[in-house]
Amino acid sequence: MEKRNDTVCAIMTPLLSGATGAVRISGPEAFTIAETVFSVSLADKPGHTLHYGVVYDSAGRALDDVVASVYRAPKSFTGEDIVEFSCHGSVYVLRELVKALISHGARQAQRGEFSKRAFMNGKIDMAQAQGIIDLIESESEKEAWIAYRHLSGSLSKKIEEIRQPLLEITAQILAYIDYPDDEIGEISSETLQKSIFSARDSIVSLKRTFDSGKLVKEGLTVCLCGKPNAGKSMLLNQFAGYDRSIVTAIAGTTRDAVEETVEIGGMKVRLWDTAGLRETEDEVEKIGVSIAEEKMRSAQLILAVFDGSRPLDEEDRKICASLQEAPGEKIALLNKQDLISAENKALFSDTEAFLEKTGCFSAVCRVSAKKGEGMELVRERMTSLFGKIDPDEEIITDFRQYQCLVRAEEAIGHAVQNLSLTPDVLLADIEDAISALGTVTGKSVGEEVIETIFSRFCVGK
Numbered sequence: 001m002e003k004r005n006d007t008v009c010a011i012m013t014p015l016l017s018g019a020t021g022a023v024r025i026s027g028p029e030a031f032t033i034a035e036t037v038f039s040v041s042l043a044d045k046p047g048h049t050l051h052y053g054v055v056y057d058s059a060g061r062a063l064d065d066v067v068a069s070v071y072r073a074p075k076s077f078t079g080e081d082i083v084e085f086s087c088h089g090s091v092y093v094l095r096e097l098v099k100a101l102i103s104h105g106a107r108q109a110q111r112g113e114f115s116k117r118a119f120m121n122g123k124i125d126m127a128q129a130q131g132i133i134d135l136i137e138s139e140s141e142k143e144a145w146i147a148y149r150h151l152s153g154s155l156s157k158k159i160e161e162i163r164q165p166l167l168e169i170t171a172q173i174l175a176y177i178d179y180p181d182d183e184i185g186e187i188s189s190e191t192l193q194k195s196i197f198s199a200r201d202s203i204v205s206l207k208r209t210f211d212s213g214k215l216v217k218e219g220l221t222v223c224l225c226g227k228p229n230a231g232k233s234m235l236l237n238q239f240a241g242y243d244r245s246i247v248t249a250i251a252g253t254t255r256d257a258v259e260e261t262v263e264i265g266g267m268k269v270r271l272w273d274t275a276g277l278r279e280t281e282d283e284v285e286k287i288g289v290s291i292a293e294e295k296m297r298s299a300q301l302i303l304a305v306f307d308g309s310r311p312l313d314e315e316d317r318k319i320c321a322s323l324q325e326a327p328g329e330k331i332a333l334l335n336k337q338d339l340i341s342a343e344n345k346a347l348f349s350d351t352e353a354f355l356e357k358t359g360c361f362s363a364v365c366r367v368s369a370k371k372g373e374g375m376e377l378v379r380e381r382m383t384s385l386f387g388k389i390d391p392d393e394e395i396i397t398d399f400r401q402y403q404c405l406v407r408a409e410e411a412i413g414h415a416v417q418n419l420s421l422t423p424d425v426l427l428a429d430i431e432d433a434i435s436a437l438g439t440v441t442g443k444s445v446g447e448e449v450i451e452t453i454f455s456r457f458c459v460g461k
């Protein structure tokens, strides 16, 4: 069972062979326990120093040559004494070292326990802790940057900028209520109005950033759809940079939906290659087509692929009509441009005009999946549709933070409605807003919420 003040240890790095791997021990007995498995005495070593030596397993046999990093409380990640052993990256060595530390009195750390200790000891707040997990899980430039800003405290600062003026007016109202005869004076209704409106605007605009934050975190969902043989799978492979999907000249090759995550314009993009859309009696293909239709309905962006080396036919036109019902943005890709000779080009001059006239597509791009031509333009179009997220702006990416802001908005909304009443009536609403804002940074959250958040972390973080 977890005790606040015991000493915990865990492997910090992935359980894979690699050049190095690390084990961390944190708590009041960190140095004493670490010394029992290490050839160098640590008791007299200052914080932020490195020591080369040998670590031993629980039977006292030499296990590995390592470098131990020493951090002294409170100047460490957890705020406690910490020793980190950088070993050779053998899963066996790392496990044996943890076993040895446990045999000398340390406890196996639970998921996120080091970060939870950092939070409990006031080294980081909740928004920063969520930034850490988001950074660990990040898969794109924008995701990593936003997470890094959260972990370095920029979201917490923004929340404080909204909270502080509300705290000040609360103090002023309370002082006036408690000491009406003193010189404090009642807060003017203009000051009160200005502060409340300004807090509401800031809360609403921060809350609105959740749409962008969610997109950055979850990734843009993109469906490649079109007739069989149009070149959807080859296009997926171009985006992926390797042969992810099977490509053949046989119409109806792709049956199931094939997913690949790529990065475009700094954004995570989840691409779906789907079965070619056509009427079919084949049981398996029928299921594939209905999965494709389902993906088309749920995607945020559809890349509609046409064989651009032939004039569009009736089936292509039907697909265009059915696309009108799909809610996502659409871009048309006229594929197989490499097959069009200079003399032939004129034959297809009306294709682009037809697609543009449907009003369905925000762009029509000529590409060759085979040669990789035109792909950059498609990436640019996708970025201009979805990638206009300024990661230097404060953006929330987490549903819990969003819910805190919804509660803060509700409370401040009540205060706006009650503005005509006396300031003391507004107090409860303002205090609710302050408390809801505080839950973003963990100023007023219960043990259960803390447990839930830190259980998302990996062991060793």
Ligand SMILES: Nc1nc2c(ncn2[C@@H]2O[C@H](COP(=O)(O)OP(=O)(O)OP(=O)(O)O)[C@@H](O)[C@H]2O)c(=O)[nH]1
Residues within 6 Å of the ligand: 227, 228, 229, 230, 231, 232, 233, 234, 235, 246, 247, 248, 249, 250, 251, 252, 253, 254, 255, 274, 275, 276, 277, 335, 336, 337, 338, 339, 367, 368, 369, 370, 371
């Ligand atoms: N010349 C040329 N051939 C292409 C191009 N793109 C695809 N192809 C060829 O077209 C055929 C079909 O390609 P796929 O990518 O399998 O087509 P698909 O749309 O996934 O087809 P289904 O899975 O059957 O729906 C293959 O023979 C590819 O080599 C292209 O840009 N140029």
Ligand SMILES: [Mg+2]
Residues within 6 Å of the ligand: 232, 233, 234, 245, 246, 247, 253, 254, 273, 274, 276
């Ligand atoms: Mg295919």
